[in-house]
Amino acid sequence: MTNRERILAVLKKEKPDYVPWCGDLAYWIDYLLKDNKMPEEYMKKSTQRQSVMNEGLASAFVGEGLQKLHRDLDVGFYLQGYFPFTTRYDGVKVTETVDSDYRVTMVETPYGNLKEVWQYTKQTYSWAPQEHLLKTYKDLEAFKYLYEHTYYEPDYALAERRREIIGDNGVVLCYLPKSPFMETVALRAGIEATIYMKLDAPDLFEEVMALMEKKHDEAAMIALHSPAECLMIPENITSEVVGKDNYENYMRRYQEKWVNRIREAGKYSFVHLDGTMKGLIRELSSAGFDVLEALTPEPVGDIAIEDLHQWVDDDTIIWGGIPGGLFSDQVSDEDFDAHVIRVLKVMTKEPRYVLGVADQVVPHARFDRIKRVSELVKQYGKYEQ
Numbered sequence: 001m002t003n004r005e006r007i008l009a010v011l012k013k014e015k016p017d018y019v020p021w022c023g024d025l026a027y028w029i030d031y032l033l034k035d036n037k038m039p040e041e042y043m044k045k046s047t048q049r050q051s052v053m054n055e056g057l058a059s060a061f062v063g064e065g066l067q068k069l070h071r072d073l074d075v076g077f078y079l080q081g082y083f084p085f086t087t088r089y090d091g092v093k094v095t096e097t098v099d100s101d102y103r104v105t106m107v108e109t110p111y112g113n114l115k116e117v118w119q120y121t122k123q124t125y126s127w128a129p130q131e132h133l134l135k136t137y138k139d140l141e142a143f144k145y146l147y148e149h150t151y152y153e154p155d156y157a158l159a160e161r162r163r164e165i166i167g168d169n170g171v172v173l174c175y176l177p178k179s180p181f182m183e184t185v186a187l188r189a190g191i192e193a194t195i196y197m198k199l200d201a202p203d204l205f206e207e208v209m210a211l212m213e214k215k216h217d218e219a220a221m222i223a224l225h226s227p228a229e230c231l232m233i234p235e236n237i238t239s240e241v242v243g244k245d246n247y248e249n250y251m252r253r254y255q256e257k258w259v260n261r262i263r264e265a266g267k268y269s270f271v272h273l274d275g276t277m278k279g280l281i282r283e284l285s286s287a288g289f290d291v292l293e294a295l296t297p298e299p300v301g302d303i304a305i306e307d308l309h310q311w312v313d314d315d316t317i318i319w320g321g322i323p324g325g326l327f328s329d330q331v332s333d334e335d336f337d338a339h340v341i342r343v344l345k346v347m348t349k350e351p352r353y354v355l356g357v358a359d360q361v362v363p364h365a366r367f368d369r370i371k372r373v374s375e376l377v378k379q380y381g382k383y384e385q
Contacts, residue, residue, distance in 0.1 A: 001016050001017050001018070002168035002169070003020065003021070003022070003076035003077075003168065003169045003170055004076070004166070004167070004168045004169060004170055004171060005168070006018060006019075006020035006076070007020045007022065007076060007078070007170065007171055007354060008171070009351065010317060010351050010352065010353070010354055011230075011268050011290065011291075011317065013315070013351070013352075014351065015351040015383055016351065016383075017382065017383070018377055018378070018381040018382055018383070019344060019347045019348060019353060019354070019355050019377060019381040019383070020076055020354045020355065021074075021075065021076055021354075021355045021356075021373055021374055021377045021381070022075065022076035022077065022078050022170065022319075022354055022355070022356050023073075023075040023076070023356060023357045023361060023370065023373070024078075024079040024080075024294070024356070024357050024359065024360045024361070025069070025070070025073075025075065025079075025360070025361050025370070026059070026079060026080045026360060027125070027126070027324070027360035027361060027362060027363065028327075028360065028361040028362065028363060028365050028370075029061055029066075029069075030125055030126075030363075031125045031363030031364065033061060034125055038061075041065075041068070042065040042066070042068055042069045043065060044065065059080060059082065062080070062158060062161075063161070063165070064165055066080075067165050067166060067167075067169065070169060070170070071169055073367065073370050073371050073374070074371060074373075074374035075370065075373070075374070076169060076170045077166055077169050077170030077171075078170050078171050078173045078230065079173060081173045081174060081175050081232055081234070082158055082159075082174060082175060083155075083174070083175045083177070083219070083223070084154065084155055084156050084158070084159050084174045084175075084222065084223050084226040084228065085152040085153060085154055085155050085219050085222040085223060086152065086153050086155045087150060087151075087152060087219075088150070088151045088152065088153060089146075089149055089150060089151070090149050090151060091149040092107065092108070092109055092145060092146055092149040092150075093106075093107070093108040094106070094107050094108075094146070100120065101119060101120050102117060102118065102119055102120070102130075103117070103118040103120075103127065104116070104117050105117075105133065107133070107142065107146050109141075109142040109145040109146060110145065111141040111142040111144075111145050112138075112139070112141070112142045113142070114133050114134070114139055114142050114143065114146070115131060115133070116129070116131060116132060116133040117129070117130045117131035118130065124363075125363045129187075129190070132188060132189050132190055132193060133188050133189070134184070134188050134189035134193060134194075134197065135189075135193060136193065136196065136197065136200070137196070137197045137200040137201035137204065137205070140197060140201060140204050140205065140208050141204070143188070143208060144204075144207065144208050144211060147208070147211050147212055147215050148211065150215055151218075152215075152218055152219040152222055153222075154222050154225075154226070156226050156227055159172055159174055159226050159227040159228050160227050163227050171229055171230050172227060172228045172229055172230065173228055173229075173230040173231070173232055173270065174223050174226050174228035174230075174231055174232070175223065175231075175232050175233075175234050176216075176219070176220040176223045176224075176231055176232065176233050176234075176258060177216040177219045177220055177223075177233075178216075178233060178234060178235055178236075179213075179216075179233065179235065179250065179251045179254040179255060180208075180209045180212035180213050180216060180250070180254065181194070181209065181246060181250035181251055182235045182236070182237065182242070182251060183212065183216070184209075184212075185241065185242070186235075186236050191241050209250060213254060216254070217257075220258055220261075224258075224261060224262065224265055224267075225265075228267070229267055229268065230267065230268045230270055230291075231258075231262050231267055231268070231269060231270065232269075232270035232271065232272060232293065233255060233258065233269075233270070233271050233272070234272045235251070235271055235272055235273070236272055236274060236275075237271075237272070237273050237274070237275060237280060237284070238273075238274070238275020238276050239275060239276040239277060239278060239279025239280040239281075240275070240276050240279065241275070242279075242280060243279065244279060244280065244283065247280055247283050248283070252283065252287055255271065255284075255287045255289070256287050256288060259287060259288040259289055260288070263288075263290075268290045268291065269288070269289045269290045269291070270289065270290065270291040270292075270293045270319075271284055271287075271289045271291070271292060271293065272293050272294050272359075273292050273293070273294060273295060274294040274295075274296060274358060274359035275296070275301075276301065276302045277295065277296070277301060277302055277303050277311065278302050278303060278311070281295075281303070281311045281312060282311055282312070285311070285312035285313045285316040286313060289316065290316075290317055291316075291317040291319050291354075292312065292316060292317070292318060292319065292320075293319040293320065293356070294319070294320050294356065294357075294358050294359040295308065295318055295319065295320035295321070295358055296320060296323050296358035296359065297320070297321060297323075297343070297358070299323070300323035300325060300326075300358070301323070301358070305321060305342065305343050305346050306346055308346075309352070315352075316352070317352055317353070317354065318352060318353050318354075319353070319354040319356050320354075320355075320356045320357070320358040320359075321343040321347065321353070321355050321356060321358060322339065322340060322343065322355065322356070322357050322358060322373070323357075323358050324357050324358060324359055324360045324361055324362045325362055326339055327357075327361045327362055327365035327366075327369055327370065328362055328364065328365065329364065329366070333369070333372075336369060336372070337372070337376060340355075340372075340373060340376045340380075341376060341380050343355065344376065344377065344380045344381045345380070347381070348380070348381060348382065348383050348384050349384055351383065355373070355377065355381070
């Protein structure tokens, strides 16, 4: 069977020959591009796409070069995902300036101006917020005005191209917007400012959440009609940040609504849970997602791989298993192999798992270690009879 056939078999609740293996290489690719270490054979076949805010260089490295890299490493493809829509503004001035170290966004509204600053950290090959767009409840009126003047247009070209070139090596996945609460926590304000805004101006905060949901629904509908066969709400959740109360009050309804619509469209729903799990994994599973993706077991996460199935509904697919840091040279080849073999021992018991990286292969990882995973799958990943 091919990588695509294995993935689809698990999604359809069927048993493939071996455990599917898919890896998110975007972070590692970003490092290769930044340090000019991407082999020329892949660069020649790459297609440049305008990079999206905070997605890094890897978001512009698409096309046949990306797919050849995955095939040569024998890694099934599903990410890089992307939002299959563009964001437009009418009646509000939004300007963005980008250089090698900073990305600055300015928003001018009748209710005041907003400013956001992200800084690139060379040591980690990643962007981090230095100044959030929302600082206090006093920014909510301007933020509300911004959303009132935000519109979306379809951008299906990359998904359509991937349907052509991924072939038998994977599936096409696109993103819906995050839930409004998680968008605010992860990107717009941070958890502390979000909680203070909710307490300091509860009525206005609820108005903003409702407006964001209305607008996110518009964008999500565009994503639903994209050529993608898999659709992810990229929440980037970790249990100690969100908590059950905030999940139930602000996230569940949005997620269940779109899980149902995705299923009605004949597609598969994913949610990205890449932090601690015990506080929310049962809630996410009960929301009806087909796949909980990027699950990080011990020794990095808070649940042993052998116990993960006990925390989710019987029909929930578990996707993940290899903490990204294990691809670092700080972990010996022997310890890396031992972890992957341990995970495969669990995953071969029933076809409800996809072996994946939790959450991304890290910078400085060796090509041969990434390739090693497929070798271990061939050796230890055949399902029990």
